[in-house]
Amino acid sequence: MIDVYSWATPNGHKVHIMLAECGLPYRAHPVNIGAGDQFKPEFLAISPNNKIPAIVDPDGPDGEPISLFESGAILLYLAGKTGRFLPSTVRGRYETLEWLxxxxxxxxxxxxQAHHFRIYAPEKLPYAIDRYTNEAKRLYGVMDKRLAKSKYIAGNEYTIADIAIFPWLRSWKNQGIDWADYPHLKGWFDEIAARPAVQRGVEVLADLRKPLVDSQARDVLFGKQQYERR
Structure with missing residues (x-):
């Protein structure tokens, strides 16, 4: 049974979706990042960068427990553990890795950054809003062009690259995106969203997450507490 220390954010959902897709048994432990749980010593012991998600697998690759932080590293680990969602060919593997x-x-x-300056920043800075909204649109355009000629992000197979990207696009409205401008990406998005494992993954811990409205939570995430040396 894998222990997952996480929260209902895009990076958390990547791992929740991967575990659901692979059918691996796991326990989700909430790390309330608005309350400062990410700074607790027991969490820092497995995630020294104080970011979610992190996992502990008691059945590591050498038969010993292993802990991992960074969602991309966790996806690669779970793909290696199960032999799923990472192509076996050298070319396919590198194509997946480049999109990851x-x-x-x-x-x-x-x-x-687009989320932060458009939604959360205490001061509306037009330069920052324009910069990151335009970059969001550029990235959506890169993916739309790719999916005009490819079934999935990394090729004809559904891979950890799709799993990694999808949760970040669920907040497209907050990023200033109009789906009409990205029809190929929208088709891909709808297909991924319809997968039963994806639907299960994005519900993990979702009932615990509340809108970020109080000043204390904002200070934890964006204020001096976040930047203290630990």
Whole structure:
């Protein structure tokens, strides 16, 4: 039984979806990032960057327990453990990895900044809003062009690249996106959203997450507490 320390965010949902797709038994432990659970010593012991998600697998690759943080690394680990959603061919594997890195280095950070400046920032800064909204649109355009000629993000197989990207696009409205501008990406999005394992994955811990409205939660996530050295 894999223990998952997580919250209902795009990065958390990546791992929830992967576990559901693979049919692996797991326990989800909520880490309320608005309340500061991510700074507790027991969580920092398995996730030193104080970010969710993290996992502990008692049945690691050498028969010993293993803990992992960083959602991309967890996806790769679970793909290796199960032999699923990562192509066996060298070419297919690298094509999947390049799109996984595209998500980790581009889609996640840039859409996260779009969310922050459009929704959460205490001061509406037109420069920042325009910069990250335009970058969101550029990234959506890259994916739309790719999916005009490819069934899935990394090729003809559903892979961890699709699993990594999908949760970030669920908040498309907050990113200033009009789906009419990205028809190929919208078709892919709807297909992924209809998968039963995806539907189960995005519901994990979702009932615990509340809108970020109180100043204390905002300070935990965006204020000095976040930047303290630990």
């Amino acid at each position: 890195m595209f998500q980790m280095g581009g889609v996640g950070p840039m859409l996260g």
